[in-house]
Every structure is written in C-alpha cells, then in structure tokens.
Amino acid sequence: MHRDERPGTPESGAGGISRRDFLKLGGAGVAAVATLGVAGCGGGGGPVRTESGAIEVVFSTSPSAQAVLEKLIDRFNAEHEGEIEVSFRPAPTDTANAFDLLLTQFQAGGGEIDVIGGDVIWAAQFAANGWLADLTDRFDEGMRGEFLEGPVEAVTYEGAVYGVPWFTDAGMLYYRSDLLEESGFENPPQTWEELIEMATSVRENSDANFGFVFQGANSESGVVNGLEYINSFGGYALDPNDPNNVTIDSPESVEGLSMERRMIESGAAPDAIVTYTEEECQGSFLNGNAVFCRNWPYMYALGADESASNITQDQIGVAPLPRGEGGESVSGLGGANYYITATSDQETQDAAWEFVRYMSESVQQRTFALEASLLPTRSALYEDQEILDAVPVVSLAGEALERTVPRPVSPYYSDMSVNMAEQFNASLSGSIPPEEAVSNLQEEIQNIVDQG
Ligand code: GLC
Numbered sequence: 250m251h252r253d254e255r256p257g258t259p260e261s262g263a264g265g266i267s268r269r270d271f272l273k274l275g276g277a278g279v280a281a282v283a284t285l286g287v288a289g290c291g292g293g294g295g296p297v298r299t300e301s302g303a304i305e306v307v308f309s310t311s312p313s314a315q316a317v318l319e320k321l322i323d324r325f326n327a328e329h330e331g332e333i334e335v336s337f338r339p340a341p342t343d344t345a346n347a348f349d350l351l352l353t354q355f356q357a358g359g360g361e362i363d364v365i366g367g368d369v370i371w372a373a374q375f376a377a378n379g380w381l382a383d384l385t386d387r388f389d390e391g392m393r394g395e396f397l398e399g400p401v402e403a404v405t406y407e408g409a410v411y412g413v414p415w416f417t418d419a420g421m422l423y424y425r426s427d428l429l430e431e432s433g434f435e436n437p438p439q440t441w442e443e444l445i446e447m448a449t450s451v452r453e454n455s456d457a458n459f460g461f462v463f464q465g466a467n468s469e470s471g472v473v474n475g476l477e478y479i480n481s482f483g484g485y486a487l488d489p490n491d492p493n494n495v496t497i498d499s500p501e502s503v504e505g506l507s508m509e510r511r512m513i514e515s516g517a518a519p520d521a522i523v524t525y526t527e528e529e530c531q532g533s534f535l536n537g538n539a540v541f542c543r544n545w546p547y548m549y550a551l552g553a554d555e556s557a558s559n560i561t562q563d564q565i566g567v568a569p570l571p572r573g574e575g576g577e578s579v580s581g582l583g584g585a586n587y588y589i590t591a592t593s594d595q596e597t598q599d600a601a602w603e604f605v606r607y608m609s610e611s612v613q614q615r616t617f618a619l620e621a622s623l624l625p626t627r628s629a630l631y632e633d634q635e636i637l638d639a640v641p642v643v644s645l646a647g648e649a650l651e652r653t654v655p656r657p658v659s660p661y662y663s664d665m666s667v668n669m670a671e672q673f674n675a676s677l678s679g680s681i682p683p684e685e686a687v688s689n690l691q692e693e694i695q696n697i698v699d700q701g
Contacts, residue, residue, distance in 0.1 A: 310366025359592025418583030475673030482573035
C-alpha cells in the first residue's frame with residue numbers, strides 16, 4: 250500500500266517467519282496453518298466489548314490517507330455509540346511486510362484484527378486458506394453491480410466474494426508541467442524512448458537532479474513496475490487466458506526489462522533507483538528533484554499539502570504511462586479492499602460488516618477521492634463533476650483503468666512475487682541480463698504453478 254510521510258510506522262513488524270520461509274512450508278504446511286487459523290476461530294468467546302458495552306472492531310490498514318480514515322472512523326463511531334466501536338491499528342506501509350504480519354497472525358489463530366484494509370493481490374491466497382469471511386450474501390449482486398467490474402473480480406475467488414473494493418489503483422506518469430513547458434515540450438511523452446529524451450533534456454535545462462524516478466526496489470512495487478515495462482511491450486507473466494501457462498520468457502519481456510534497465514544506462518534515472526519504492530519516488534518528485542515520476546494516484550493529493558510538497562499542484566501534470574515500441578500504454582492494477590477475518594466471532598463479524606458497508610458508501614468514497622485522491626471503486630463517482638474538476642487524476646486514471654493489467658491471481662501469488670521482485674531487481678541493476686532474468690522466472694514460476 251502507499252507510503253506516506255508519517256514517522257513511526259512499524260516497517261518490519263512481521264516478527265514471525267518470513268513470506269519465503271512461510272511458503273517453504275509447502276502445500277502441507279499451508280494447509281495445516283489454514284486449519285489452525287480456522288480452529289482458532291474467535292477464541293471460543295464472544296465479542297470484545299468496550300467500557301460502554303460497544304462491540305470492538307479492530308481495523309488495520311497501512312496508514313496512507315490516515316487523516317481521512319481517522320475522520321471517517323470517528324464519524325462512524327459517533328453514529329454507533331454504545332453499539333460498535335472501531336479502533337484503528339496501523340499496518341506496515343510496505344505491502345509485503347503487511348502481508349507477512351497478517352500471515353503470522355493468521356498462523357497463530359487469527360490475532361485481534363477484524364477488518365483488514367488490504368492489497369488486492371492478497372484475496373486469492375487468504376481466501377484459499379479460509380482466513381476471510383465469505384461476503385457473497387452481504388456484498389450481494391445488487392450492491393456489486395454498483396462497483397467497477399475489475400475490482401469486484403479481484404475479490405472473487407472460486408465463485409465466492411471475499412471483500413468489498415475500497416479504492417482501485419493504476420500506475421500513472423507524473424511530470425513537471427512547468428519544466429516541460431520551459432523546455433519547449435507541449436505534451437508528455439508517448440513512448441519510453443521519448444521519455445528518456447525529454448527527461449534528459451529537461452533535466453539539463455532545470456535544477457532537477459533526476460530525469461525519471463520509478464519503483465525499482467526488490468519489493469512488490471518493483472514487481473508492478475517490472476510488469477508494466479513487460480506488458481507495455483506486449484509481454485505477460487502468465488497467459489491472460491490460461492493462468493497455468495507461464496509465458497514470461499518471451500522477446501517482449503526481454504524488451505520490457507531492457508527498457509527498464511536503459512532508464513539507468515541512459516542516465517534518465519539515478520543508479521539508486523534499484524532501491525526506490527513509492528516513498529523515495531514521492532520524496533524526490535514532491536521535493537522538486539525529478540522531472541518525471543511513475544506513481545499511483547494518491548500522490549496527487551500530496552501536491553496540495555505544503556508539509557509534504559515543495560511544488561504545487563499546478564506544476565504537476567499527470568498522463569498515461571508511456572508505451573513500448575509496438576506496444577500499448579498499460580498500467581499495473583492495484584488497490585485495496587475491505588476484508589473481514591473469518592477468525593473473528595460471528596457478532597463481531599456482523600459489526601465489522603456494518604463498518605465495511607458504511608466505509609463503502611458513496612459519501613465516504615467521495616471523501617477519499619476528494620481529500621486523498623484515491624480512485625473510487627463505485628462506477629457512478631467517475632461521473633461526479635465535483636470529483637472530476639477537483640481531482641483531475643481521477644478522470645485520467647479512470648481512462649487508464651481501461652488499460653490495466655492485474656498481477657497473476659493465484660493462491661501462490663506471494664511466492665511468485667518474491668521471485669519476480671528478485672529477478673527484476675537483478676536485471677535492473679545490471680547484475681544479470683534481462684534474458685537470464687526471464688528465463689529464471691519461467692522456471693521458478695512454472696514450478697510454483699506445478700506445485701499448486
Ligand atoms: C499500491 C497498490 C498495491 C500494490 C502496491 C505496491 O499500494 O495499490 O496494489 O501492491 O502499491 O507497492
């Protein structure tokens with residue numbers, strides 16, 4: 250999930266076994282853990298009650314948009330005084346660390362969290378292990394019809410629905426409209442090649458230290474970026490029509506990763522990009538240090554926040570990501586959902602649902618769009634004039650959403666992701682050629698698919 254500037258977020262709080270170690274347990278281990286998780290259900294007792302007798306619902310998510318979140322939680326609590334009280338637990342900002350922490354908690358029987366504001370990529374794995382409440386009857390067909398199709402599909406696993414889409418996400422190209430103009434460029438680049446040219450020439454004409462920053466770290470964000478390069482040249486990790494068919498070892502993937510590497514070789518991106526996540530990108534761009542930045546829509550709102558940004562929103566342009574030669578502009582699909590944990594007792598799950606339903610109402614989604622530039626998952630909000638006028642990134646990203654590519658949907662996604670993060674990062678840093686990275690991945694991902 251997104252990073253923000255708040256200090257003191259538990260960054261590596263997993264405490265227990267790592268994702269890789271966890272996955273090394275293999276199928277049997279995962280099954281045993283799943284049984285444990287469900288057997289630990291609710292700890293045998295009823296809900297935890299506050300002093301006022303309200304049922305306590307613990308909501309955990311990474312602290313992006315925390316100010317808006319806290320405001321909405323306070324409102325919900327005020328409206329449900331004496332009945333339900335939601336308390337907020339900040340989760341690690343890095344999505345993989347947040348995932349690891351939850352795995353450890355589920356493994357230990359469920360922990361205290363009742364509602365997770367969690368990454369879209371978690372649904373399949375958590376659902377397959379029996380850790381999420383089945384919301385098919387609650388988030389019913391009528392309600393689902395009001396939401397964008399992609400995010401609803403992303404919470405559907407083997408025919409059942411395990412979450413309610415909170416916000417969706419699409420990778421976007423941010424640029425310094427003022428600097429481009431000063432250098433005589435009227436439009437942002439359409440291809441990666443053009444981006445390299447513009448980044449180089451605008452940087453020379455300005456005070457910006459960096460031409461282009463993006464997420465190149467050995468992390469989930471590095472996976473999304475690597476896949477965007479691959480997809481923008483027409484390559485895919487898995488065959489979109491047959492997820493058992495691993496297709497990553499292709500000339501298109503090699504072209505994509507070669508282009509990513511060229512960002513460093515050409516000097517458009519700094520060498521340190523191999524350690525950059527969203528947080529470092531946001532820092533460079535909002536400090537005025539970079540001409541271009543690949544990031545998610547949330548960064549737009551920060552441009553209006555003087556404590557987070559040295560530049561103003563009118564210096565920020567947003568455009569679709571460039572395409573590869575012969576390919577198309579595509580964005581990695583991200584976002585977050587509300588998941589209710591199956592390990593909470595029934596009464597708490599009922600109270601949790603009240604909270605999830607409230608947070609998913611149109612009014613609350615509008616607030617997230619207007620104040621935190623999070624992309625709504627309710628279709629009607631893409632026609633809401635106030636949002637479109639105040640948050641241009643929403644209408645632009647609305648278009649980008651039509652060209653998004655989801656990450657592989659698999660109960661073993663987190664394992665695939667560990668491999669992709671490592672290989673993409675090795676290729677980006679030049680320690681192995683792109684050909685080797687995709688051929689290693691072909692074998693590694695195939696093994697994961699076969700074991701699954
Ligand atoms: C954003 C996306 C999420 C993705 C993450 C990677 O939070 O919404 O889906 O996994 O970035 O850092």
